Amino acid sequence: MADTFNYFVAGYVVIFGLLGAYIGWLVLLNRKIQKKISEKKRS
């Protein structure tokens, strides 16, 4: 029973990892778009 702990950890690493990666990607995408929009507005 003790070694199912590793799987437990792996499971939550996957969950938070995937969620975090997606949110991180959204943040980067947002920054890129905001930059482009402010460039457009200036020109």
Next chain:
Amino acid sequence: MKNWLSTLKTLIWKDLLQEWRSKDMLTAMLAFAILSIFIFNYAMELDPRQRAELAPGILWVVITFSGTLGLNRSFVAEQEQGSFDALVMAVPGLGSIWLAKQISNFLMMLVLIVIVLPIYSLLYNQNLFVPGLILTLILGAWSFSAAGTLLASMTAQTRMRDLLLPVLLFPILMPVNMAVVKAGTGIMSGAALASYQVWLTILLVYGIIMTTISLMVFDYVILE
């Protein structure tokens, strides 16, 4: 009603005539199917009994892949010659355009089955001319062409065309795959009808659902 039927017949006849003259689709489908049967023989060196159990599955895989080749070709004429617009103007009621395409694709697959079945039986020394199996394949072919024709009408208008159709089609087709193989295996192993009847029902339901949705939705495929 009579007008609609004669329009349908004309459209089907047009597609069949086109295919008869060029024989593009059919040759490709047949060559692919027969070669696949050969490949499967070497891929799976099995004893006769195992082969008998696998026959419906292998047969259906071959038919599906060849059918996809045929589907890819079915809208090429419309795409290259821009006949979509001409058809829309000439034909009252777009549903008949789709239905005609679907029926001609279905007939194409029937021809394929009619030729592949004896060849398979010969090469694998197995009698596949069981009425139940043939019925299953026919129902499967109908469902396949219902889903496939609608998707092919869309992929013909994209950039990637041929490459895209299998990717779009195969996930949608899963219930059909399962049903044909399960029903086929049940029939070939001589099981009682009650055990595999549900699969035939699934095939029927799928065909009806796909045909209905396609008729409702086809306008949006052609019209801007």
Next chain:
Amino acid sequence: MLSWNKKLSFLAIFSGALILLAFGLVLFYAPVEQNMGVVQKVFYFHVAAAWLGMLGFLVAAVCAVLYLRKANLKLDAVMASSVEIGLLFTAIANFTGMIWARPVWNTWWTWDPRLTTMTIMAFTYIAYFLLRRGIDDPTKKARFGSIYLIIGFATVPLTFFSARLLRTIHPTIFGTAGTGDMAMTPAMYQTMGFSIFAFSVLFALLLIVRSRLRLNQQWLEEQEALEQEEEFGEVANG
């Protein structure tokens, strides 16, 4: 032109807090299951992710039908975002399902009907994005995408029914303790329910943020198209 605002910040903080709270419940409140050990605790977020994966596709299918009735590119933004987020949650559900299955049933993949259906749906929705990629015109992209979503969603009941007919080794959740079955106590039900709630709020947040991003992208593309037209006009006249 849509930018971050205070309401979104509030929603983001609220959502994050809920997730952390749910995780806390999983760690400290829910008991350790007798048959499966600690790994069973993965199940709470696994079920939540699976539900939200389905919800994402349902929302997308509804948007698809609405779009065909009245073409509005805002619907398209929500539709595509919902599918994307649905895919994310389905991926989480699939991976956690595999991680849970390995120690408990000694296999990575169980041809469990629910998981199988979700995986087939995931393939459908990946195909959806490929279809969109192959089309340049935005309205056509939205229209064909909607049609494919409707077809895809219509096959889900049949796929599930067929997969279930074929095989089942998924545990019956709400049952008494047995070989490989789980005995659910009230604390476990509560943890599961709260996890689903927390994930739902997260889904709403992600959907809003992603849709706004897409709308901004659409706006940018329109601006660029307009600029190109102006350039052409100048070249042609000048």
